[in-house]
Amino acid sequence: GENVEQHPSTLSVQEGDSAVIKCTYSDSASNYFPWYKQELGKGPQLIIDIRSNVGEKKDQRIAVTLNKTAKHFSLHITETQPEDSAVYFCAASKTGNQFYFGTGTSLTVIP
């Protein structure tokens, strides 16, 4: 099956700085890569996703890049704010029925 690795497991940044979280996947057939944000006491919520026919996608301060050749994708958050503090998960899927998740990154934005 698919194997998704996510780094780093914890990340602390100063408010206003950028944060980058990286994931690699093993199955070259994977074609959908969502990113989820999980706040304390809540379920994960989709923040951005990318499909394999696109190399980069941006939504305001959040961007995702995908390198199919290297089988890795990254989440970029610019101008971080305290409310960005949460756990972030990457995932990969080829069927839309089974999603394989990374182990999560706990992001802390220091005011």
Added chain:
Amino acid sequence: DVKVTQSSRYLVKRTGEKVFLECVQDMDHENMFWYRQDPGLGLRLIYFSYDVKMKEKGDIPEGYSVSREKKERFSLILESASTNQTSMYLCASSWGKNEQYFGPGTRLTVT
């Protein structure tokens, strides 16, 4: 807004008890999922269902069963709860090969 609700936020059960976790979604999604979330392991798929009365095993189905009698409801059953099933359980739903919407989670403690 899609809403996925789970029957309990917190649950404490004794070893050997039969446990039912209920999940309901209100968006007529065909796919529903049960995950467990453990620190350092991310989200692991237990079972998913792509239609009423249909189910597929995920990565860690041992010790669990599921039931989907109605499209909007997906139940996770622990036939005989054990302490190693203490975890956070997350339900999700999706339409087609699209993003998953998660419920708030049920934190189950088995003593």
